[in-house]
Amino acid sequence: MGAVLGVCSLASWIPCLCSGASCLLCRCCPNSKNSTVTRLIYAFLLLLSTVVACIMLAPGMEKQLKKVPGFCEGFDCEALVGYRAVYRVSFAMAVFFCLFTLLMIQV
Template sequence: MGSVLGLCSVASWIPCLCGSAPCLLCRCCPSGNNSTVTRLIYALFLLVGVCVACVMLIPGMEEQLNKIPGFCENEKGVVPCNILVGYKAVYRLCFGLAMFYLLLSLLMIKILVL
């Protein structure tokens, strides 16, 4: 019984850890405030998206993906790996990033940064 209550108390901390990720990073670097760290995290998201888009454009990436066993296959048959690479894949990724940042900008319309 005590272990169940202990797990419940630990489980109540999980939303605090995951919901306020910028606050956790603020503790690591106390000189920056919450809005600055949040902007850095969003810039990191953009940098990761650009790096993934660059990897999608590398010549020969489709052949490398085909070498991974089971990566381009599912229960119904073979899924073409060419949808994961090339210009169309980069367009899809950049469109997703643009919609993400558009959503963030719409959510922040009437919020003041102190």
């Protein structure tokens, strides 16, 4: 239930990322520039990926994942922990930020 509410509250910020969005949903945005809000969201994404990477390196995480019923049935839980998993998350974040760097050329 909390995840659904979190997604709904995050979805209400999406129109705020568009610089020329003239819709009713933009009234929910704080009184700041759109570039400032966008930078804060990107910083939050980077912080979130760092926290996920730290959790993946925690000792005993594989044992905790195996305790969750039905979580490790379809695949090996070793793929979700360790250095290789951190490399996967870091590579995905690097590709994400490089893609947005290319999209922002001459903007």
